[in-house]
Amino acid sequence: MNIFQFAYNFAISCLAPMILPAFRYHERRDPEHRAALAQRLGHDKSDFAANQRPDGPVIWIHAVSVGEVKAAEAVIHALNDASLDLSYVFTTTTMTGQRHARKRFGNVMRVRYAPLDLWWTTKRFLETHRPDVLLCMETEIWPNWITIAHRRGMKIALLNGRISSRSIRSYNRIRPLIAPVLKKVDAFSMITASDARRIVRLGALEHRVRINGNAKMDSLEAEADTGALKKLEALYAIDDSVPVFVAGSIRGVEVEILMDVYDRLASRIPELVFIVAPRHLQNASRIAACARSRGVRWQYRTDLEKEGCKRVAPVVILNTIGELRHVYRFASVVFCGGSLIPLGGQNVLEPALCGKPVLFGPFMEDFQDACDLLEASGGGQYIPNGCALAERAGDLLAHPDDARRMGKRARRAVLANRGAARRHARVVAEILNLPFPE
CATH class of the missing domain: 3.40.50.11720 (3-Deoxy-D-manno-octulosonic-acid transferase, N-terminal domain)
Incomplete structure (x- = not known):
């Protein structure tokens, strides 16, 4: 062990006694969190034993x-x-x-x-x-x-x-x-x-x-879950004739930027449905507050399943886990978040495999190879800012044949690189x- 690793271990050993009690207090109220903490401390209370190797x-x-x-x-x-x-x-x-x-x-x-x-x-x-x-x-x-x-x-x-x-x-x-x-x-x-x-x-x-x-090229599901897709289309009151703009994994001040984009798109395409998914569920309320402050009608995704409820608002806030990959399949245009601000971006491969045109901001360092692949194929495009995003998304939504051709190129690029x-x-x-x- 060199001096730097010794210092690393010394530092975390000193910090652990101060941090772990706070963790224990928090985990005590939730069985799942409690089990997680035990495993993170190296304990395994399952029926597995070392002699079962x-x-x-x-x-x-x-x-x-x-x-x-x-x-x-x-x-x-x-x-x-x-x-x-x-x-x-x-x-x-x-x-x-x-x-x-x-x-x-x-x-x-x-x-x-x-x-x-x-x-x-x-x-x-x-x-x-x-x-x-x-x-x-x-x-x-x-x-x-x-x-x-x-x-x-x-x-x-x-x-x-x-x-x-x-x-x-x-x-x-x-x-x-x-x-x-x-x-x-x-x-x-x-x-x-x-x-x-x-x-x-x-x-x-x-x-x-x-x-x-x-390997994420190989991890993507090539075929749609038809049953889940039909159910979602009914919940969202969407069919092939409805233009849908999906903004996935939105983070930080992108909320305000995307609501500005929506305002511009809605004035150009009145029938537009805007589905926005925060990267972290706790930020759904921020999106709702932003829409409310602008007088934009919105609904939470979870509201759509309530008895007697259906989508009537033009904006749906996706406050569920694991559904975005299905929602991408009935998008007309997709924007991948975490990319208009310096946060490294999010995965562009899922919407690309769904055959959708993919737009992303300039800060895609964590997914650079995938973005470069899509841009080279003509299936994706870097967008410098919110104004440019509204302009490019609006063009694709107004010309669905162009959007479909771009989406096909995105899908072919992913499939060719498995x-x-x-x-x-x-x-x-x-x-x-x-x-x-x-």
């Missing part, structure tokens, strides 16, 4: 939230298709990620909250589950996890790795801490050449770095010295 290699795969869980799912499917005798323990950080992982994997593998990056919580977790491999999705670089796993002889890989131009500035500040840690990682399976260059700059050994594309999950899976097989079919 399966015969084949055990993979600890970690994904932060829903997006990373979906990418991990695509890699797991590729590993299973290769008929490798593997077992998994799957961890997440966020509660939404945990719920999604349990829904997808709960019957076939252990799904837990990730332990805190403390020596004792990490050791307790590893002693319970005894994995042979640690796979971290995207950009999860935890010094104690990696150091302790390495000392135990585990193989370690970063899959679907990405280091954005925005995030590398933060990583550079702690490079003396993470550079020695990255030397312990056996393989870096990165999305793009830019990601590969940045991880090497941070300290990864160049011969361990590969460029294998974005296969990354299998390449990431091959990296896992190689570090385990297992055969992987061509």
Whole structure:
């Protein structure tokens, strides 16, 4: 352990006694939160015991939230298709990620909250589950996890790795801490050449770095859930003749910007339906307050299912979880949020696969490769500000044939770039010295 990792452990060890009591007080009132805290402290009160360890290699795969869980799912499917005798323990950080992982994997593998990056919580977790491999999705670089796993002889890989131009500035500040840690990682399976260059700059050994594309291309559902779609179309009182502008994952002051955009679009296209989805549900009330202050009629999505209620307002605020991917399918035009302000953007691939024209702001550093792909194909477009967004969205809504052609190009671009999950899976097989079919 170098001086920087010692300082890191000293700092978090000093902070833990001050922070954990507050967490315990909060978690005490909610059984789900209480179980989450126990698992983050390395405790596992399930009926699993260390002596139940399966015969084949055990993979600890970690994904932060829903997006990373979906990418991990695509890699797991590729590993299973290769008929490798593997077992998994799957961890997440966020509660939404945990719920999604349990829904997808709960019957076939252990799904837990990730332990805190403390020596004792990490050791307790590893002693319970005894994995042979640690796979971290995207950009999860935890010094104690990696150091302790390495000392135990585990193989370690970063899959679907990405280091954005925005995030590398933060990583550079702690490079003396993470550079020695990255030397312990056996393989870096990165999305793009830019990601590969940045991880090497941070300290990864160049011969361990590969460029294998974005597994999220493979994680997307190619076919619509027809039943769910029909139900939603009825709830929203929408058919093919209704122009629909969907703004997904809106954050911060984008609320006000998008309401300005709606005002301009509504004056041009009176029959427009505007569906706006906040990135975080607690911000739905901010959107409602903004609409109310402007005299715009609106409804919450949850109101549409109440008895005797239907959509009558032109603005619907999506205050549900997991429905946006369905709503994209009856959009005429989609805007992806977190991109008109410097927050790194949001995933543009889901609406693209739905065959929708995708517009996004200039701050898409976290999804640069996907945006560049869509723009090069003619299926997506960078928009510099709210005024330009209103102009471009209005043109597409006024010319639906142009919007449909743009959406088809977006879908073709995504479908043509699938296969990354299998390449990431091959990296896992190689570090385990297992055969992987061509």
